[in-house]
Amino acid sequence: MMKFTIQNHKDTRSGFGDGLFELGQENDKVVALCADLTGSMKMDAFAKAFPERFFQTGIAEANMMGIAAGMTIGGMIPFTGTFANFSTGRVYDQIRQSIAYSGKNVKICASHAGLTLGEDGATHQILEDIGLMRMLPGMTVIVPCDYNQTKAAVKAIAKLNGPVYLRFGRPKVPNFTPINQSFEIGKALVYQEGTDVTLLATGHLVWEALQAAEQLAEKGISAGVINVATIKPLDESTILEALEKTKCVVTAEEHQQFGGLGETVAGLLAQNTPYPMEMVAVKDQFGQSGTPQELMKLYQLDANAIVDAALKLVARK
Amino acid sequence: MTDFEQLKRVASQVRRDIVRMVHARQSGHPGGSLGCADLMTLLYFDHLRINAPEFDMNGIGEDVFFLSNGHISPVFYSVLARRGYFPVSELTTFRAIESRLQGHPTTHEGLPGVRISSGSLGQGLSAAIGAANAKKLNRDKHLVYVLMGDGEQQEGQIWEAAMYAGSRKTDNLIALIDYNHKQIDGPVDEVMPLGDLKAKYEAFGWKVYETDGNQMEKLSEQLENCRNEAFKGFPQLILMKTEMGQGVDFMMGTHKWHGIAPSDEQLEDALSQLEETFGDY
Numbered sequence: 001m002m003k004f005t006i007q008n009h010k011d012t013r014s015g016f017g018d019g020l021f022e023l024g025q026e027n028d029k030v031v032a033l034c035a036d037l038t039g040s041m042k043m044d045a046f047a048k049a050f051p052e053r054f055f056q057t058g059i060a061e062a063n064m065m066g067i068a069a070g071m072t073i074g075g076m077i078p079f080t081g082t083f084a085n086f087s088t089g090r091v092y093d094q095i096r097q098s099i100a101y102s103g104k105n106v107k108i109c110a111s112h113a114g115l116t117l118g119e120d121g122a123t124h125q126i127l128e129d130i131g132l133m134r135m136l137p138g139m140t141v142i143v144p145c146d147y148n149q150t151k152a153a154v155k156a157i158a159k160l161n162g163p164v165y166l167r168f169g170r171p172k173v174p175n176f177t178p179i180n181q182s183f184e185i186g187k188a189l190v191y192q193e194g195t196d197v198t199l200l201a202t203g204h205l206v207w208e209a210l211q212a213a214e215q216l217a218e219k220g221i222s223a224g225v226i227n228v229a230t231i232k233p234l235d236e237s238t239i240l241e242a243l244e245k246t247k248c249v250v251t252a253e254e255h256q257q258f259g260g261l262g263e264t265v266a267g268l269l270a271q272n273t274p275y276p277m278e279m280v281a282v283k284d285q286f287g288q289s290g291t292p293q294e295l296m297k298l299y300q301l302d303a304n305a306i307v308d309a310a311l312k313l314v315a316r317k
Numbered sequence: 318m319t320d321f322e323q324l325k326r327v328a329s330q331v332r333r334d335i336v337r338m339v340h341a342r343q344s345g346h347p348g349g350s351l352g353c354a355d356l357m358t359l360l361y362f363d364h365l366r367i368n369a370p371e372f373d374m375n376g377i378g379e380d381v382f383f384l385s386n387g388h389i390s391p392v393f394y395s396v397l398a399r400r401g402y403f404p405v406s407e408l409t410t411f412r413a414i415e416s417r418l419q420g421h422p423t424t425h426e427g428l429p430g431v432r433i434s435s436g437s438l439g440q441g442l443s444a445a446i447g448a449a450n451a452k453k454l455n456r457d458k459h460l461v462y463v464l465m466g467d468g469e470q471q472e473g474q475i476w477e478a479a480m481y482a483g484s485r486k487t488d489n490l491i492a493l494i495d496y497n498h499k500q501i502d503g504p505v506d507e508v509m510p511l512g513d514l515k516a517k518y519e520a521f522g523w524k525v526y527e528t529d530g531n532q533m534e535k536l537s538e539q540l541e542n543c544r545n546e547a548f549k550g551f552p553q554l555i556l557m558k559t560e561m562g563q564g565v566d567f568m569m570g571t572h573k574w575h576g577i578a579p580s581d582e583q584l585e586d587a588l589s590q591l592e593e594t595f596g597d598y
Contacts (some may be wrong), residue, residue, distance in 0.1 A: 031454070055450065063443045063477035070383075070447020073432050074455050075375050078447075093437050094474070098444055102424050102434040 002191050004176040004210060010147035012168035012204075013111040017042025019154030020079060020109075024050045027077065030158060033068050034081045035061045040170075041081040041111055061086045062094045068106045069098040077158055078106050084113035084167055085126040088133055099163050100136040107157050108133075112170045113143075114254035115282070115299055116204060116292035125287035131259015133165040134232050140164045140185060141232040143253075143261075145206035147175040149229060152183035160185055167203065169254075171292045174207045177227075188235035190242065194224030197310045198246040200239065202228045202261050205252035205280070205301060212306035221314060231261055236268055243269070248276045248317050250309045254301055257281040276316050278309035319363050321533050326594040327399065328358040328533075332564045333591045334395035334598065338411040340584040345412060345420070348574035349466065350392035352497050352559040355531050356464070357396045364540045366459060370401030372429035380459045381448050383433060385441020386466035386495065387421040388576065394418050397430035398598075405598045439472025441465060442492060446482050449490045460547055464493045468500030471509050476521075482552040483522025491543045492523075492554045495530065497561040499572035515556060523554050530557030565590055 023030045024046050032046050033055040047054040057064040061082055068078035080087065087110035088095070099106045110129065117125045133141050142157065142164060144150040150168050157164045188200075192213055201209035206227045213223040224242050228235070243249055249269070251262040262279035269275055282299055296302050331354045339345035361369070365380045373379075384393050391411065398405045403417070410416035417428040421436030433444045445463035452459060469475065482490060494514070502508045511517075515525045524546065528539040536557070543553045561575065562568025565587040579587055 031450075052454070057477075057481060060477035060481065062439075062474040063446075063481055066440050066443020066474065066478065067447035067450065067481070069433060070444035070449075071451045073375060073381065073444075073448045074377060074451025074457070076451050076454065094440060094443075097434050097437045098440050104433075 004191070006174040006176050007179070008175050009172040010175045011170060011172050012144060012147055012150040013040070013170060014042050015144070015147040015150030016109055016111065016154055016166070016168055017045060019151040021045040021049065023155060023158050024053065027158060028053070029075055029077050030079065031055065031071060031076045032079045032081060033057055033064050035059055035064050035086065037082050043081050061091045065091045065094040066098050069102060069104045072104045072106060079109050080106065081109050081111070083124060084110035084129045085124050088129040088165070089126060092132060096136060100139050103138065104163060105161050107164045107166060109166045111168055113167045114169060114204070115287045115295040115301065116169050116171045116254060118170065118292045118295065119289050121289040122286040127256040127282050127287065128259060129167060130231055130253070130255050130261070134259065134264065138162060139232065140230070141167070142185065142230050143167045143203040144229050145203055145227055146173060146177050148177045148179050148181060149183065152181045153229070156183040156185055169204060173204055176207060183229070186230045186233045186235060188238045189227040189229065190224070190238065191227055192223070192225040194246055195222040196246055197221060197313055198224040198226065198242045198249045199252065199306060199310065200226050200228050200249055200261065200265055201252040202231060204254050208303040209252055209306055211303035212310065215303060215307045216310055221310065223310060228261055231264060234264055234268060239265065239268065240272060243273070243275055248313045250278045250280060250306055250313060252280040252301070252306050255281055257283055276313055278313050280305050280309050319537055324358055324362055324533055327362055328354050329592045330595040331358055331392060331395045331399060333588060333593060334408055335391040336565065336579060336584060336587045336591070337597065338391045338394070338408055339578045341409070342412040343578040345391055345578060346388040346576045347391065347579070348499070348561040348568060348572070348576070349386065349389040349495060349497065351565060351568060352561045352563045353389055353392050353464065353495050353530070354564065355533050356493065356536060356557060357392050359533050359537055359540070360462065361396045361400045364537065365462070372402055374432060376432065376448070377455055377457055378459065381432065381461050383435070383441045383445045383448070383461070383463040384422060385435055385463055386438065386469050387435030390418070390420065390422050393422055399595065402430040403428065408598045438466065438469040439474040442475055442478040445490055445492070446478055446487050449487050452489055460544065461490050462493070463490070464495060467494055467496045467498060467505055467511065468508070470494065470511050470514065479518060479521045479523065486550045487552045488548050488550050490552045491547070492552065493557050494554065495559055496556050497559045499561045499575065501572070501575050503572055518554050522551060524551050525554045525556060527556045527558065530559035531563050
C-alpha cells in the first residue's frame with residue numbers, strides 16, 4: 001500500500017505549463033497554439049522562451065484546431081491550449097475531421113475542466129468533454145490527478161504519435177504523486193489494494209478517493225484505490241484484476257455520468273463480469289457559480305460522496 | 318514553356334474520368350469537379366513544384382496542395398491518378414466499399430496525394446495556414462495552395478482563418494476560390510449572398526486577384542504572378558470565375574449538377590463532347 005502525503009498545493013494547469021516549457025527546450029518540433037488564454041493556460045513561459053514556435057490565434061478556436069492539424073504536415077508536434085469547453089464542444093467537427101479522422105499528431109490540452117472552474121458558472125464548466133473525446137476513433141484521453149502527474153503526462157504525450165486529449169483544471173489541489181515520475185499512457189495506477197470495494201477515480205477525484213479509503217478503513221471496510229489517469233485506452237486488465245478481489249466498484253469523476261469514466265467502466269464490466277457498481281458523477285445537470293469546494297460538495301463529488309457510495313455498494317453485495 | 322495544348326488534352330481526359338466515375342457509382346459531384354478540371358490539371362501537370370509520383374505526407378521541399386471543398390473529389394482523384402500517385406485503374410473503386418477513394422478525400426485509407434480529410438466545409442484554409450506555418454519553421458521556401466468553394470465562404474471558420482492569415486502575413490500561401498456562383502440549394506446570391514468577396518478579403522489584408530478559371534493560359538499567368546508575389550508580407554487569393562459543369566453542355570448554366578449522377582444516355586452524350594486523349598481507365 002502506497003502512503004501519499006501532500007507535498008504542496010498546485011494547479012494541474014501549471015503542470016501543463018511547466019511540462020510544455022520543458023518540452024520546448026527538449027524538442028524543437030514542439031509548437032504551441034493558444035486562443036487568447038495564455039496566462040490562464042500557464043503557457044507564458046513557453047511563449048516567452050520560444051516566440052517563433054508560439055502561435056496566438058485570438059478567440060478563434062476552430063481555426064486554431066485547423067492550423068494545428070496543418071502544422072503536423074511538416075513534422076511539427078502542436079499543443080493547443082484553451083479551456084476544456086472551447087477545446088471540445090465548440091470545435092468538435094474540426095477535431096473530428098481535421099485531426100481524428102485525418103490521424104494528425106495534435107495534442108489538445110484543455111484546462112478549467114469541470115465544476116472546479118468555479119465562479120464563471122455552467123457556460124464554462126464543461127462536464128461532457130471526456131465523453132465527446134472518448135467517442136472519437138483513435139483519440140487517446142488522459143485525465144491526470146495533480147500537478148506532478150500532469151507535468152509527466154505532457155512529456156509522455158509528446159512521444160506518442162497520434163491525437164491526444166489531455167484534461168486538467170484550474171484550482172490549486174493537493175500535489176501528492178511522485179515528483180519526476182514517468183507517465184505510462186494506458187496504465188491505471190493501483191495506489192492501494194482492497195478486499196471489500198474498489199474505488200476507480202480520475203482527475204481531481206483521485207485525492208478524494210484516497211481520503212475516502214481512509215474513512216472506509218475506520219469503518220472496517222477495505223477499499224482499493226486505482227488512479228485511472230488514461231480513460232482511453234482503458235487499462236482493462238488492471239481494473240478486472242482488482243475487481244476479482246472486491247467484486248464491486250465505485251467510479252468517481254468530475255464529469256457528467258453519461259459518457260465518462262463510470263459508463264466506460266460499466267461497458268467493460270457488462271461485457272465481462274457485471275459487478276455491482278456506483279457512479280460518483282454529475283447526474284444529468286448543468287453546473288453553476290460557486291467556489292470549487294462549494295460546488296464539489298453540492299454536486300456530491302468529494303470523499304464523503306465516495307464513502308456513501310461505497311457503503312451502499314457493500315450493503316448491496 | 319508550358320504546352321497548353323497538351324494540358325488541355327489532359328484536362329479532357331480528366332473530365333471523362335469525372336463523368337465516368339460518378340456515372341459508375343451513380344453518386345458523387347460532377348458539377349464542381351468539371352468546373353475545376355482546368356485548374357487542377359494546370360496545378361498538377363505544370364505549376365506545382367512537387368515530387369510526383371513520390372508522395373511524402375510532410376511535403377518538405379515541395380509545394381503542398383489542399384482541397385477544402387472535398388466534394389469535388391472526382392477531379393482530385395483523377396488528377397492524382399493521372400499524375401502517377403496511384404494506379405489509374407483504382408478510379409474504378411471511387412465511392413465503393415473498402416476503397417481508398419472515399420466519397421470525400423481522406424488520409425484515413427492512406428491514399429497518396431491526400432494530406433488531410435475534407436468534406437465538412439470551411440476547414441481547409443486553416444489547415445493550409447498550418448502547413449504554411451510549418452514550412453516557415455522548416456525554412457522551406459515552397460508554397461502552400463488551397464482550393465475552396467464559393468458557397469463554402471459562408472462557413473464562419475473561413476473568416477477566422479482569413480483574419481489570421483492577413484494579420485500574421487502568411488505570405489507563402491495561395492488560396493483559390495471556385496467562384497461559380499452556385500451551391501446545392503441554388504444560386505449563391507439567393508441562398509446567402511457573399512457580397513463583395515474581393516473587398517472582404519482585402520479588408521483582412523489579402524491581395525486578391527480575379528481571373529477566369531476555365532482559361533488555362535490566363536490562369537497559368539495568374540498563378541505565376543502569385544508565385545512571384547509570394548514572401549512579400551501578404552497572403553494571396555485568386556477569385557477564379559468558373560462554370561459549374563464546364564465541358565459538358567447540359568451540365569452547364571445550372572446548379573442542378575452539383576451532386577447528381579448522369580444516366581446511361583447522359584453519359585454517352587457527355588463523353589461524345591470530351592475527347593479520349595490518354596485512354597479511359
